[in-house]
Amino acid sequence: EVQLVESGGGLVQPGGSLRLSCAASxxxxxxxxxHWVRQAPGKGLVWVSRINSDGSSTSYADSVKGRFTISRDxxxxxxxxxxxxxxxEDTAVYYCARDLWAYGDLDYWGQGTLVTVSS
Amino acid sequence: xxxxxxxPGTLSLSPGERATLSCRASQSVSSSYLAWYQQKPxxxxxxxxxxxxxxxxxxxxxxxxxxxxxxxxxxISRLEPEDFAVYYCQQYGSSGYTFGQGTKLxxx
Numbered sequence: 001e002v003q004l005v006e007s008g009g010g011l012v013q014p015g016g017s018l019r020l021s022c023a024a025s026x027x028x029x030x031x032x033x034x035h036w037v038r039q040a041p042g043k044g045l046v047w048v049s050r051i052n053s054d055g056s057s058t059s060y061a062d063s064v065k066g067r068f069t070i071s072r073d074x075x076x077x078x079x080x081x082x083x084x085x086x087x088x089e090d091t092a093v094y095y096c097a098r099d100l101w102a103y104g105d106l107d108y109w110g111q112g113t114l115v116t117v118s119s
Numbered sequence: 120x121x122x123x124x125x126x127p128g129t130l131s132l133s134p135g136e137r138a139t140l141s142c143r144a145s146q147s148v149s150s151s152y153l154a155w156y157q158q159k160p161x162x163x164x165x166x167x168x169x170x171x172x173x174x175x176x177x178x179x180x181x182x183x184x185x186x187x188x189x190x191x192x193x194x195i196s197r198l199e200p201e202d203f204a205v206y207y208c209q210q211y212g213s214s215g216y217t218f219g220q221g222t223k224l225x226x227x
Contacts, residue, residue, distance in 0.1 A: 047216040104211025105154045105169035
């Protein structure tokens with residue numbers, strides 16, 4: 001059974017940092033592109049970042065470029081999102097998701113982890 | 120960046136009725152890279168349709184997708200009680216990935 005389990009969310013002050021993790025199981029993690037998608041409370045889905053299967057290529061939304069870094073450890077079956085210089089508008093539930101074909105079709109999602117940026 | 124505009128914002132229908140949800144792109148989108156998701160309160164999104172018209176694994180055949188270029192449609196042929204949720208379209212293009220703002224399908 002495919003499982004994605006996020007962790008690392010919490011309350012952080014503006015300007016602070018946080019690292020999210022997504023532990024994958026039930027599939028060959030190293031074969032799939034992976035994404036982070038966020039959802040502010042009561043709002044819609046917003047794509048954040050993507051990494052290819054071996055970690056050599058990454059892509060970011062303009063709103064997080066230069067502040068967030070996506071990475072992966074295929075030996076540990078884990079996806080990461082390092083978030084620096086956090087702002088109030090980064091407050092959201094952050095989901096990791098698997099890309100079915102590397103076409104952007106996200107077929108499995110984690111349950112999400114809440115990040116709250118507030119003083 | 121390609122902007123996806125979904126309409127209507129809210130759709131009020133009864134179980135058994137047909138639902139038609141629209142997704143319009145600001146520029147042409149390759150059909151290979153257009154997907155639809157369903158999200159229920161407190162849950163993660165679920166992939167329904169990929170490649171504009173292919174149903175994901177385990178998705179009932181009452182869900183269908185169509186369209187090309189800048190206009191795409193998700194149709195639910197006969198609404199079941201569990202279909203009332205928020206639906207998002209999403210595209211992947213040279214400028215990245217974007218989601219529509221969502222259509223809330225509510226019980227009338």
